[in-house]
Amino acid sequence: MSIKAVVFDFDGVLADTERLHLRATQEALAAHGWTLDERAYFDRYLGFGDRDLVLEFTRDLGHSIDPATVERIASVKAERYRVHLAAGSALYPAAAACVRRLGVRFSLAIASGSLQAEIQDILVAGGLGDAFRAVIGADDVTNGKPSAEPYLRAAALLGVDPVHAVAVEDSRWGLESARAAGMRTIAITTNYPASALSMADHTVGSLDDISISLVDHLTSR
Numbered sequence: 001m002s003i004k005a006v007v008f009d010f011d012g013v014l015a016d017t018e019r020l021h022l023r024a025t026q027e028a029l030a031a032h033g034w035t036l037d038e039r040a041y042f043d044r045y046l047g048f049g050d051r052d053l054v055l056e057f058t059r060d061l062g063h064s065i066d067p068a069t070v071e072r073i074a075s076v077k078a079e080r081y082r083v084h085l086a087a088g089s090a091l092y093p094a095a096a097a098c099v100r101r102l103g104v105r106f107s108l109a110i111a112s113g114s115l116q117a118e119i120q121d122i123l124v125a126g127g128l129g130d131a132f133r134a135v136i137g138a139d140d141v142t143n144g145k146p147s148a149e150p151y152l153r154a155a156a157l158l159g160v161d162p163v164h165a166v167a168v169e170d171s172r173w174g175l176e177s178a179r180a181a182g183m184r185t186i187a188i189t190t191n192y193p194a195s196a197l198s199m200a201d202h203t204v205g206s207l208d209d210i211s212i213s214l215v216d217h218l219t220s221r
Contacts, residue, residue, distance in 0.1 A: 002216075004164040005108070005164065008109070014091060024077045052113075102210065108132045145176070151180075167183045169188070186215075187204070
């Protein structure tokens with residue numbers, strides 16, 4: 001079995017944006033009198049798309065919320081995120097080199113909980129606008145991670161069976177999503193220690209550690 005494609009998560013993998021997402025989410029929730037602390041965000045909600053995060057957060061509070069309110073909160077969050085993002089480049093320093101390196105051998109895609117426009121803005125600003133054959137955002141799927149849908153859709157657009165693809169993730173929700181889709185997985189410890197990502201087939205500390213030979217090696221595991 002050979003690997004034909006690599007599918008990257010975005011936030012926490014290619015882009016250092018998680019704390020920007022947190023800040024924007026906090027601001028959107030604060031308008032409704034709700035407080036989300038950093039530890040809870042990383043322990044409980046990291047990996048959810050904007051709408052799913054709002055739903056999970058309010059369920060945890062024991063509140064019911066109507067779809068229109070969910071949309072309003074998600075819209076405010078997206079607006080605040082764009083404001084914070086304007087401060088500068090969000091890609092990790094090693095992102096471009098990793099993507100170009102793997103792109104020589106594999107078809108590349110992104111499967112993310114961020115919105116499509118947000119992803120594209122960052123990719124273009126970082127010189128990677130042409131590097132991916134498929135980009136799946138939260139607004140491109142019905143069910144976000146940990147559902148398998150984002151990775152299954154990415155594989156379908158690449159024309160690759162998921163068993164011939166490797167996913168690069170930074171959270172257990174993302175790993176669950178990729179594994180449910182049938183993909184091999186590489187975890188990167190940008191937001192969680194290796195012990196929290198033990199379900200991955202391989203764990204690295206940096207994008208610099210992901211090579212063509214490493215991806216190929218996963219076929220023997």
